[in-house]
Amino acid sequence: MRSVPTIRLNKVLRELNLSLDKAISFLDGKGLEIEARPTTIIDDSVYNLLLDEFSKPKNSIINEPKSIIQIASPPINHDALELNKNIRIPDFDFDEQEELEEENQTEYERNKRVWHKYITAQEKIIDYRSLPVAINPNQKYTLEGNTLKIEVDQDIFKKIFKDEVETIFKIDTYDFDSDHILQDLEITEQINIEDLKNLKESASSKYIEFNEHPIIEGVIRERNSKSKGLEKIIGRISRNFLFNKEGLILLTQAEKEKVDILKNVSFEKNAGAVFPLFPNIKFLLSLIYKENSIQETGNRFTIFNGKIHNNIEAYLEKEIGLKRKRFLLIFQFPKNSGLEKKIKDLEKFKGIDLPTPENDAISFRIEVNSSNLNDTETRNSISLEEQLSHFKREYRRIDQIIRKYFPKKSYRTNWNVKYSYDGKQLRKFYSKNSDIELKFWDRIYPDIHGEEFQISSDKSTLSFDFQDFEGLESKKQSLRAYNYFYLEDYGTDHKFKFNIKFETGLHDLQKKLKINAESLSTRLMLNGQELRFHKHYKPGNKGFVRDYLTNVIREYIEDEKYDVYIDDTFKEKYLCVENFELKVEQEEEKLSKLKRESFYYGDKKNKKPLGRLQKVDYPSLEFFVEDENIEDLNKSLLKQEIKAVFPDLKGERDKILRLTDTVNKLESEVTLPNNNSRNFLFDSSMAKPIHDVDSLLDEQGNQWRLFEEQMLSQHLNTSQKQAILKSLHAQDLMLIQGPPGTGKSTAIAEIIWHHILENPKQKILLTSETNLAVDNAMDRIKTGSNNIVKPIRFGNEDRLASEGLFYSYETVVSFGSDLSFKEPNIVEHWVENVAKRVGNDENINNALNDWRSYLNGKDKEVRSIFTQQYLENVNLIGATGSSMGKLNSEGRYTSFFHSYLKVFNKGDYFPKIDYKKCNGIDIVFDTIIMDEASKATPPELALPIIYGKKAIIVGDHRQLPPMVDGEEIKDTLYSIGEKELASTLERDEFKKSQFENLFQNPNLDLSLKGTFNTQYRMHPAINDAVSQFYIDDGGLHCGLPLDEKDHQSFLEPSSRYHGLNYKNILTPETHTMWIDVNGPEIKEGTSRSNIGEVEAIDSILYCIKNSDGYPEYTKWLSTQPKEESEIGIISFYGKQINHLNKMIEKNHKDISTRLSTVDKFQGMERNIIIVSMVRSDKIAATTDQSPDFSLYESKGYPEQSSLGFAESPNRLNVGLSRARRLLIIVGNKDHFCKKEIYQNVFNTISDSTNGKIISSNIFKKTITTDEQ
Template structure:
């Protein structure tokens, strides 16, 4: 397959996935659409999956009106014999998509009931007598008020779990929303009153007046004097003369002037000037400073509606919650908009509520005595022990406890023709095991064949919620793509309910739209993704078009064959450290801490004419190096009296922001960046450099932080530090003016800054001139606003339209993650491109497990198989790096992320590239202070499992894997992970580590937990919710975790040399003499060295691998990892770990 064909297949795959995401979502027409203010709510039709499955069952089994709710497909033996195995396998694949548990083998089933259900009846009596209702679920969860709980605690045979769950809806406070418009604003809030230092800008006051009924109540003026004693004495003297002043508080006088809220600001200024003159006259030897606060009130009745209408800086709000509160004691749910925690006593509840309510930036909805809490209950019926006995004695029998422990259901699969034998054996087994005095059992026997099919509702909710959450903040419509009607922006998913927020200007339009007819289906707009695919298609077209002109036409050649890129002829001379060029480079480094490999790679990039490539393994300081590359290019251009334009791009906002932010300093503003992109998606670091931040600063009186105000501050600092007697008076005036800029001077600075902008930051997919509707993109509008401002502001469409995007230098970060057309897109706009990546990590996400599974489910098996071919295993970055001339490529070989022991486990992946070393000082790396930047000490000690000097652990698990669709699960590994987390929680040194982490970011606090398989992640997540909900954990597939890092990482390998059919299946050595299960040899997704490299290179302080060493060590790369851990770390069996945890619990 040619390179061009490969590129086109990538775009085809992305188009198919987008087509799937754009598909209509069925809406439940039996429930009404609810509109409250600007909030819209509707429910998804949950029956769609069942209906699709039902239709296929009726076709395959030749039955009419199949009753799905019965839980079984019933058919005659004669009919079964006519159904092909292939049909049943296809039905099972469909069932998985529809969240239905279906087995292609028939089943005999039944149940065991306890004869004693007094506890439940007593519970019903008590709760039934109360005026409130309660929620009762099969999961063992009951929701009660504290009063109801006290009344049910004494019931015999009813057990409550020790921990009680509290959940409270959460929302931003008004003071937080107002603060989001300002950089630094002193504001306090109490009930419906606000006090602001200074006053709100009239535009912002107008917004809050409209949404929250905000009103000005008055102003308080403060005159703060230098000497408190002098102030008191002088006031006493003036009182004797008949001049009455307010009594001072400390060294301040406060004057209430409530009539000012009706007056113009000029009146306030007049009054303040009059008072200042008065104080200068009567207090000549006691100077004072003036400030004032403004009091406001708002309408509590408009609070909920107003917050829903004004979701500004929603990401900042949730990030702050996660950083400041989320952790061991409190959990934040973005999807549900709640804060939750566990408590044991009412005193603990009150203590935690007091803590939560002490924060001023959010509010909770507390129903007081009527608030309901989560209680996990269990009826002690003896069925739990019976289930355990049955599992041990009859491994092929599937059992499940339901109805809070009151009912045990069982089933056993068989092949057609064996039913009579299976029934007889099953009856004998149950007669031997079930005590008829306490239990009764029933085997549901019938002449027909029965196939199990039950909806996995829990899985449906989890996965549908996850899928729909990826559409948050997207505009939704109903109707058809050609004639669509606006609904709003998806704000929250609480399956099956969808919550939308409506653009205020379009409220009437929505009211009219939903009034006319019931909404049967809705669909997302996804314009941004459509625009991206159009830009990728345009990229391939430009490269194919001989007539199209690019800033560097040779890109059409070297993007396919990098050996055709111009090399540096005199590279040996330039790299000589005695050369004038090298000396100049070393003298003018922005960062003096760069290592030798970084310096050489950066230096080569300066002299490359059209293309340079840099390989940066994990933790090797790519952001620092990129910042240096930018600095050096701009420095050289300024030395040559030239203007230069640089574009820094990556697929993630974070990578762009990290590099730009490293250039911020207090010495100069030689680098003048601007950040392009939707400000709603920018973190605070990116927003700092945005055009919107600059414009807001120009308009407001406050000292909002942005890149232009930072430039002004730098000038002010230089003025302060400049001493020259001849011009001191002028300098002081200039300094005073800089400290109190008026709007005219702010505009002057902003215009001058934009005139000299030399660095643009943007995500790669946003670059381009036209979108999918052939209109200007936001990138192009921003480009015109910066580089063609005059024509843009006077709406000179013709001149603007003839403008082409071009840059002197393009810098692309995280390039190995990009598909070929994604990598090529920014290159088309530059005279020279510098591309940074790591081909030893994962190639583009398009070939990941989830994407291929999705394509197969969409009927695109051929396309999924194409993406599995060898051409797609190699990233475009690797192709370019492998073929490019040595003079224009470099490799970083020192990493600063991992402890040396972890580095040793991944060093093998970089042997061909000159190796990978730990750049952290060996004398510091084990330092016991967490605040030491170079230390990778974790300080944890648990039995003989974890020790402070152990940084790599392999927990050896020999349990079988289970195939679920195209994915895999290993429950033995999940049990081991449960034990690892328990060990970590109970380790000596955990308290000290937690104390340090309490002041760190959420990323620092989280334990990373990754696996190669999505189904394993789902099952781990279930275990975490049940047992470790209080732990901050980032759970993800390996593919999605690329680019991230955590202090502690746990890697679940999943694959085994044996495969079971269902959870809990015991080994059968009669049938499988060697392993007790069918054997298998594949490593699956773990086969890829790149995927393993990503998995192992995420940890900073402690790496724990959970997997079957016997199975994996058949492959050399795993054997090397295992041997390295054996030498430098620790190998522990899952059984030894289990025993250590059990012993700890007994003590």
């Protein structure tokens, strides 16, 4: 056997194609203990042992003498070589060949290929998201303490596009600031129209407006500029201001008052105030101490009748420069007590020295601070504890005198301690402790964020609108009531946002042109001082278009006020303008998704740590730099080595590793808790059926009756009972379809209850792909009557909802070990349940009260004992599926496995982890319950299931599929050159969830599936629109009592009455509406928007809040939880949500709304839901593009036929099924009704006595008439 140098374990694992677990297990059996990490260094003896055991068999061809080596025959089921589709061969269709090969694959092989493609797509997206971010080469870096500020290169998109323009148009140097491309006709005639269309597509992804058709452009200017008077007051106006079409300008109060005097300059009614926002010292102390009385002034604060613990004070001294400044004790006497005379008498007759009284002789004080000490040297040498000791001695002296010579209870004492701290260090402390910072945002959002004040955690700002400076001061005053943060107010230098308009008449002219020359594109510039216009033309049509422009403009302008210029060139001119606002908005949104990720610089093979992204204010990025990296970073900054930065995205890469490992385990022969899972996860018919299921479901049988006697909820319907009972008796697999509003969460709680009732010692995992879903499902388990279910939540506390924190392992441990811990938690709830179940025996109750008092903080040992008892009997774990696994990408134990060991194998974990034993421990659960399974990709669904002996999978394949943002993913894959992968993801097999594949398997035994068929959320009219999605599943029925559904009382639980009535457009009988909008959609980056629908929803909200019955409706809502009062506004596109949000901020702050994309709304419901469909049969390049029938004869815009995200009926189902009382669909009926399922929805609404169809034009006209 050859000798090898010392090597790492991972090299041997690769060489032998061996898993880490298998290698460690083998070496343990040989008595060799090594660390279970791929990077562990091993010696020759360990290498030789592994080689002997796991290399090729001794009778294999490898051991034959070289001279007689045989060439083995190829295996029958060999894998063909991978096609290189980048090389084209004449008359050979690669796609057809690949499809032919796929047709010859078995179902198992096809499934396996699909699973791998999902993982590959996710890997590519992660690679894309971790691409380097170019840094502005001309900036000055600022590194203050641990905070690094750098700027993104804003021109990177223009630089890339500039190269493309120069190549296609054969221009030596293209000037982007010209806003157009100018080239000779003889060159442009040679350009292929497809190249121009591709350039247009490229421009769109880079926030640039470009059209394949050339333009004739003109400009109208006012002869006397209005901006000169403004510049005299505030100095030169920046280009950004001049070209900001919204007219936004920043002014101080003094500047605003001067500008008010100018003629022909006006401001919009509302101004905006933005203040940097920071948690103050009181917030920090509120996290440490439950109750405290603190007064803060500047960087000093006083604690009344208390002080900070010494160890905490020492910690804060290091972290925020905390210094104790003084101790103050006040003896306070009532007025007219003769205090002053008594003090003088004591001094005169007894020689007793007391402090001079203050405040009309009713009090005097003792103060210990640096000024009490004799000299600087002494002050610096005396510790705070010595000062405190001196303070206590003085207090005792005076207290004894007063007790002796003054009447009892004639005074009271108050004492306080004054501290100072370093404000910069406090901010630095918050920025590097993101957990604490998150708690601040979690607190301030529900307290303040809403209609009046807006909070931005990304920018760390608080903003609000005001109408005058008196109103500004009033709002600032109201904010002072919240004493746990401070606003950075720059005083007289603070600038506020004002929308300024120059009254030139060009605004009215633009309106006239839009009405009378709608094919003309116009744009107001310089805040109303310049009106640019242009019109596209087809080849050979230039002269006609120029004459048209000349005639139109002359008809509507006054020659003496304006100068008009129209292009007069023989060259071709193409519009090329950057949409700066869109770029800022989308790039900031994209970068904000990377907040709290670690960034690096250099190349990815030799990356150097930069810091954690903590703030995004595009183009500015702010990072927190760890202390150990500051020196190296400073050197790199001095050498100007940082050209770009990139995120690591380790957490997402770890998830990919776990998904890959899951697929590998299913394909290998490694032992699983249920080896049959590698069969039924691909083919559900391979799961063992339930024997004699008819007897089990016999409602007169013993098993059914016993089940009903033990039910947790007495409100289950038959379909729920059947599915739950089946799940108890399934051995491998149970699949449950839970349509919206059918009580899925209630059923999951019931399933857990009955499983643990049967065996309290078993281990159950409740999992889903989202933290919120896990937290909500766990909260349904909490009851006030039993303790048999003992849940614990695994996961990062920062990402858990309040429901999840209640069950968190960390919360429970803190309760058991920290007497000051007061947060609600499951152990405390456990104790309360026991108390409730005990009878009225007075002796027992007294004992229980003693017990509770111990647990609430009087005895640390007893509290610890009960916590440990709880942890030793945990039988339910809640965790996201993607967090599961044993090892991460670095070969270290995952957070999940650490938690698993702490709960189920604590003897091997505490006090010091025994790696040898823990390496041999596998994650195993008796039952896995997976919720929202239809949203999981196949590997994501399989990941938790392979750790269980039995799987109960709950989902609804009629709702959102996996990769819900599939269209954006495909657009991204196309944009990064992964066209083949993007094309693959468009195939039918990727539009189905694995849950659907398993549930719809025609060979699946019926005993292993169940469907809930009765919903209790929606009014029957809304149910009728939704039920078509469930025809193949037996339909969806409304469980609301028919005689109560329209009961005209908001207090009736089953009533879905809303009572709104507006001019016969909306009536109390209306529960479904379709507002038909015929405007174009707009592609903005990878998203879409539809301004016509935004305007229609503006009218809808006006209609709702001006309806008869609205006051009664809102009066009832005021007594309900916040989510009840919110109008849910859903769209398939994030960009549309942005436009809607701006409209609501401007016009409807008085209405409570919840805006979200449809995928984020799954699982939620609201009384009123408005769905914005966005897609249309025509597409515009910009929001202000007008129809041009000379270019686009049919519709005035380029035509398009895609439904995009809405192509999937699942998305429509989710959107419609969120509504309880009123559902309003806003969309282009002609476009959507081309698809049968949308036509069915439209017909259902049209034919219903509770439905209404109305054109947005008629709707808007009615509203406009009312407003006038």
